[in-house]
Amino acid sequence: MSGLLILIPCAIGLGALALLAFFWALRSGQYDDLEGDGQRVLLNDEPLENIDRGQGRGGN
Amino acid sequence: MTTLTAPAGAAPVELDPFIAYAADGTGEICFAVPDAYCAACIQAIEGELTNVAGVRSARVNLSQRRVLIRYDQSADVSGFAGHITRSGYRNFPVDATVDPQHDAALTELVRALAVSGFAAGNIMLFSVSVWAGADEATRALFHWLSALLALPAIVYAGRPFFRSAWSALRVGRTNMDVPISIGVTLTTALSLFETVTGGEHAYFDASTMLLFFLLAGRTLDHMMRKQARSAVDNLARLSPRGAYQLLDDGTVAFVRLADIVPGMRFALKAGERVPVDATVVDGNGQIDMAMVNGESIPLAASPGTSLPAGAINLLGSLEIVAARPARDSFLARMQAYVEAAEDTRTRYRRIADRAAQLYAPVVHLTAAITFLGWLVMGAGWHAALLNAVAVLIITCPCALALAVPIVHVVAAGRLFANGVVMREGSALERMGAVRVAAFDKTGTLTLGTPRLVRQEPDDPALLAVAARLGAQSNHPLSRAIAAAAEAEGHLNVDPIAVTEVPGKGVSAQIGNADWKLGSAAFCNAEDKDGDSASHVWLARDGQPVAQFFFRDAPRSDASAAVAGMARLGVPVHVLSGDRGAAVADVANAVGATNWLAGLTPEQKQAAIADLRRDHGAVLMVGDGINDAPALRAADVSIAPASAADIGRAAADFILTNDKLTGVPFVVSVARRADRLVRENLGFAVAYNAVVLPLAILGYVTPLVAAIAMSSSSVIVVLNALRLRLGAGPSEFAASRR
Numbered sequence: 001m002s003g004l005l006i007l008i009p010c011a012i013g014l015g016a017l018a019l020l021a022f023f024w025a026l027r028s029g030q031y032d033d034l035e036g037d038g039q040r041v042l043l044n045d046e047p048l049e050n051i052d053r054g055q056g057r058g059g060n
Numbered sequence: 061m062t063t064l065t066a067p068a069g070a071a072p073v074e075l076d077p078f079i080a081y082a083a084d085g086t087g088e089i090c091f092a093v094p095d096a097y098c099a100a101c102i103q104a105i106e107g108e109l110t111n112v113a114g115v116r117s118a119r120v121n122l123s124q125r126r127v128l129i130r131y132d133q134s135a136d137v138s139g140f141a142g143h144i145t146r147s148g149y150r151n152f153p154v155d156a157t158v159d160p161q162h163d164a165a166l167t168e169l170v171r172a173l174a175v176s177g178f179a180a181g182n183i184m185l186f187s188v189s190v191w192a193g194a195d196e197a198t199r200a201l202f203h204w205l206s207a208l209l210a211l212p213a214i215v216y217a218g219r220p221f222f223r224s225a226w227s228a229l230r231v232g233r234t235n236m237d238v239p240i241s242i243g244v245t246l247t248t249a250l251s252l253f254e255t256v257t258g259g260e261h262a263y264f265d266a267s268t269m270l271l272f273f274l275l276a277g278r279t280l281d282h283m284m285r286k287q288a289r290s291a292v293d294n295l296a297r298l299s300p301r302g303a304y305q306l307l308d309d310g311t312v313a314f315v316r317l318a319d320i321v322p323g324m325r326f327a328l329k330a331g332e333r334v335p336v337d338a339t340v341v342d343g344n345g346q347i348d349m350a351m352v353n354g355e356s357i358p359l360a361a362s363p364g365t366s367l368p369a370g371a372i373n374l375l376g377s378l379e380i381v382a383a384r385p386a387r388d389s390f391l392a393r394m395q396a397y398v399e400a401a402e403d404t405r406t407r408y409r410r411i412a413d414r415a416a417q418l419y420a421p422v423v424h425l426t427a428a429i430t431f432l433g434w435l436v437m438g439a440g441w442h443a444a445l446l447n448a449v450a451v452l453i454i455t456c457p458c459a460l461a462l463a464v465p466i467v468h469v470v471a472a473g474r475l476f477a478n479g480v481v482m483r484e485g486s487a488l489e490r491m492g493a494v495r496v497a498a499f500d501k502t503g504t505l506t507l508g509t510p511r512l513v514r515q516e517p518d519d520p521a522l523l524a525v526a527a528r529l530g531a532q533s534n535h536p537l538s539r540a541i542a543a544a545a546e547a548e549g550h551l552n553v554d555p556i557a558v559t560e561v562p563g564k565g566v567s568a569q570i571g572n573a574d575w576k577l578g579s580a581a582f583c584n585a586e587d588k589d590g591d592s593a594s595h596v597w598l599a600r601d602g603q604p605v606a607q608f609f610f611r612d613a614p615r616s617d618a619s620a621a622v623a624g625m626a627r628l629g630v631p632v633h634v635l636s637g638d639r640g641a642a643v644a645d646v647a648n649a650v651g652a653t654n655w656l657a658g659l660t661p662e663q664k665q666a667a668i669a670d671l672r673r674d675h676g677a678v679l680m681v682g683d684g685i686n687d688a689p690a691l692r693a694a695d696v697s698i699a700p701a702s703a704a705d706i707g708r709a710a711a712d713f714i715l716t717n718d719k720l721t722g723v724p725f726v727v728s729v730a731r732r733a734d735r736l737v738r739e740n741l742g743f744a745v746a747y748n749a750v751v752l753p754l755a756i757l758g759y760v761t762p763l764v765a766a767i768a769m770s771s772s773s774v775i776v777v778l779n780a781l782r783l784r785l786g787a788g789p790s791e792f793a794a795s796r797r
Contacts, residue, residue: 008205012182015181022174023174026167026171031170033121033122033123033124035122035123036102036121036122040102041099042099043103
């Protein structure tokens with residue numbers, strides 16, 4: 001019985017945490033553009049020319 | 061898009077309806093970019109826009125194919141469209157109201173779904189231990205904890221159902237949400253009573269799970285409709301929002317459509333639409349009337365010609381004077397017909413609503429009889445109530461409430477992937493009942509652009525000369541000659557100096573000869589038949605030497621689409637406003653059963669009514685402004701993406717990829733969906749027939765209820781998913797037997 005007193009708050013607390021995390025994600029617009037976010041992974045953080053210069057590669 | 065220079069920061073009046081202003085003075089405008097699809101597209105558009113002065117941020121939403129621009133005072137709003145065009149993408153401003161951030165209903169549904177899912181999951185944790193045989197003290201503790209989780213969750217997640225049920229009951233009607241709300245409320249109340257009195261059975265898991273399943277169905281349904289709405293909004297708006305008025309001092313100013321009064325003078329450039337019914341006062345042009353009356357050959361406009369709103373000026377600059385205000389113009393009159401024709405739609409009652417109408421009284425009556433029955437048999441009111449509530453839970457409208465929308469959602473997804481946007485679920489039900497189809501000709505069965513079909517005499521050298529002249533002109537018939545010559549390899553691309561006489565033809569000096577391409581009068585020829593619009597002459601030194609004949613060519617997939625309809629047992633009729641000969645040609649070429657020509661919009665509407673009387677439910681496929689009343693009068697309608705705004709607004713389905721083979725595909729999907737809906741409803745009824753006696757006799761424990769409810773929902777969903785199988789539109793049209 002005493003085990004339950006610890007385990008139940010843990011289980012519900014973790015569930016509630018997940019629920020809050022989902023609400024936060026929803027509010028901060030993470031579900032607004034699922035397709036776009038998938039594609040954005042492929043974008044460079046900085047323009048291609050800068051990267052090339054940094055690595056010392058000439059124009060290829 | 062035409063833009064005038066505007067002072068920086070201030071938005072030109074034509075963009076005004078699209079702009080939202082924030083409190084800090086920044087503005088927000090949304091542009092549709094229908095062709096963006098990849099990471100490189102995002103980079104091109106955002107990269108171009110963020111470099112524009114005054115732009116705070118630009119973010120492409122790829123799911124919606126839109127870009128949202130935030131800008132401050134120093135930005136030139138009217139220049140945004142040009143910048144996006146420069147990055148290589150078609151664009152036009154759209155209302156931001158379908159933006160996810162502005163969709164409060166979806167946010168509410170998703171939150172309610174999350175809350176009910178959380179509660180259902182955790183309560184199930186306790187319920188499983190209770191079912192496994194927890195001792196009395198633990199059971200009581202778990203019931204209390206379940207109640208603690210369930211009550212707030214049900215109050216929060218149940219709001220969409222309670223609200224809808226209440227608004228139906230208040231006006232003395234009933235819908236699916238009424239039995240749902242009664243079931244959930246009673247179940248929760250009874251479980252609470254059981255918890256307080258230390259009873260054996262609590263159904264908190266059943267009521268939260270019920271809400272979770274129903275919310276999942278409803279959220280999917282909402283997302284489907286939102287996807288359809290944003291896809292339709294992303295089609296370029298064709299009808300003008302206003303026009304450029306010519307002021308007396310020689311400048312131009314943008315006037316909103318509603319502010320146009322008769323007598324105002326306007327400039328109508330090539331490619332623009334006539335804003336209101338007007339008369340030409342200066343200039344010559346070629347007017348495309350295909351959207352207005354189905355006439356496939358352009359009309360030559362000169363001073364004195366009256367133009368209906370919605371026609372397009374193809375060539376030349378015109379000065380026009382407004383003859384009627386927008387509210388009395390051709391477009392507004394068609395809109396009035398559309399609104400008057402609403403009743404076929406409103407009279408249709410959805411299958412789910414009809415089922416709910418039967419379902420609610422039967423279930424509630426059974427529950428009442430169960431309660432009274434047990435009471436009469438001396439079981440005591442507590443046991444009687446327990447069994448009555450078990451009846452309500454086990455007949456839970458879960459499977460029934462999911463049976464229809466889940467099929468519609470799957471069908472909409474299937475259609476969307478194949479270039480067909482479905483507006484709403486009831487359209488699919490109406491489509492399933494279609495017995496006869498009516499097609500418009502110009503722009504629907506045909507491309508709306510003429511094609512060279514015959515030449516007299518058949519001399520390639522003359523065609524080459526005609527094409528050289530024609531290539532320099534924008535007239536549709538000239539372009540058709542050039543296209544025909546190019547296809548045969550006769551097109552000489554060396555530019556020559558041509559003189560174009562709008563409404564007559566083109567002339568040029570090639571070598572020693574003086575060539576003319578144009579109307580009979582222009583070439584000194586004489587027309588034998590009255591069909592003067594569909595051919596042109598070629599003259600050399602004032603002597604006619606060749607004649608070219610044109611026809612509005614059917615789309616390449618028109619025959620396949622008509623044949624597809626025939627295989628489904630749906631005869632195709634052609635209803636057109638064009639001349640009889642042209643309509644007969646196309647009707648024969650595509651294999652239509654029957655045709656009617658020279659119809660006014662009112663006559664098209666009447667023809668639809670005749671077809672309905674003779675055959676049954678009518679499907680109308682059309683694109684023009686003149687088709688809009690017929691599109692609305694038919695039981696169900698389809699418009700290609702190229703259709704006029706009013707036609708698209710009136711239609712239930714939009715072919716976004718402009719492929720006509722989508723039409724038989726929609727019909728076949730609708731029929732299969734109809735069958736699945738009936739199977740699902742049949743299953744829900746059969747399921748109830750089996751478990752109801754158990755519930756009445758009092759054998760339903762919370763465990764049985766939970767298993768029965770979730771398994772029936774899963775079966776209904778799996779059955780609906782079968783719609784994803786089967787042939788797509790191209791295979792569907794091509795193969796067969």
